[in-house]
Amino acid sequence: MALTLQERIAEVEERVARACAASGRDRNDVKVIAVTKYVSLEMVSSVLEAGLEHIAESRWQDAEHKWKVLGNQGTWHFIGHLQTNKVKDVIGKFQYIHSLDRISLAQELHKKAIAADQEVNVFLQVNISGEDTKFGLSPEAVPGFLREIASLDHVKVIGLMTMAPLEGDPELTRPVFRGLRELRDELNQLALTPEPITELSMGMSNDFEVAIQEGATWVRLGTVLVGH
Ligand SMILES: *Cc1c(COP(=O)(O)O)cnc(C)c1O
Numbered sequence: 001m002a003l004t005l006q007e008r009i010a011e012v013e014e015r016v017a018r019a020c021a022a023s024g025r026d027r028n029d030v031k032v033i034a035v036t037k038y039v040s041l042e043m044v045s046s047v048l049e050a051g052l053e054h055i056a057e058s059r060w061q062d063a064e065h066k067w068k069v070l071g072n073q074g075t076w077h078f079i080g081h082l083q084t085n086k087v088k089d090v091i092g093k094f095q096y097i098h099s100l101d102r103i104s105l106a107q108e109l110h111k112k113a114i115a116a117d118q119e120v121n122v123f124l125q126v127n128i129s130g131e132d133t134k135f136g137l138s139p140e141a142v143p144g145f146l147r148e149i150a151s152l153d154h155v156k157v158i159g160l161m162t163m164a165p166l167e168g169d170p171e172l173t174r175p176v177f178r179g180l181r182e183l184r185d186e187l188n189q190l191a192l193t194p195e196p197i198t199e200l201s202m203g204m205s206n207d208f209e210v211a212i213q214e215g216a217t218w219v220r221l222g223t224v225l226v227g228h
Helices: 005-022 041-049 060-073 084-090 103-115 139-149 170-190 208-213
Strands: 031-035 054-057 075-078 096-100 120-125 155-161 199-201 218-221
Touching: 005 031, 005 041, 005 208, 041 054, 041 060, 054 060, 060 075, 060 084, 084 103, 096 103, 096 155, 103 120, 103 139, 103 155, 120 139, 139 155, 139 170, 155 170, 170 199, 170 208, 199 218, 208 218
Parallel strands: 031 054, 031 218, 054 075, 075 096, 096 120, 120 155, 155 199
Antiparallel strands: none
């Protein structure tokens, strides 16, 4: 029999807690984002009622209706590839953008954030696995990228984001997640940002426990939490 939403949330919570315990981490250092791109407005509403605060969508076209109805009830994350001409739609609505991957996008985010009189929290998307099907900066490009956007003071880089290849055995994703953590630590040694970069957005339904063991601070969960 299919599990209810409440049961799925409880099961995910147990798995997150176990992964934290297994790696000596504090449960409060890992936040769960419900990825609702596959599901209906009604499901997003149920997720919020069930007490999950963080909602993620990957396309404005799919998110628009949900956000217009439920926007003020949660904290919204934009996790998909963001076209520059869509920045005007998401600024002021999505508190976190996980997919900053090019200078032109940083400039547009800065411009629209100034116009909206806010700061936007961003994660740099990094292609650790090197798959050419994935968006993201190469790890080697990140220091230069941070230097180039340093003057865009309305764009606040709080973390790094990556996606691992889909593997039959989640253990095989570990080097990707470890690579993102090591990159974060190296960047902080270079002190390229006004404040240290603390956040790691990594881990999806298939691999979130490995990501947590490697230091994820945000896991993005669709299928396992809200269904597909
Ligand atoms: C769809 C998506 C997710 C969630 O995927 P699941 O495997 O269903 O958990 C997480 N992150 C990004 C960037 C996505 O596009």
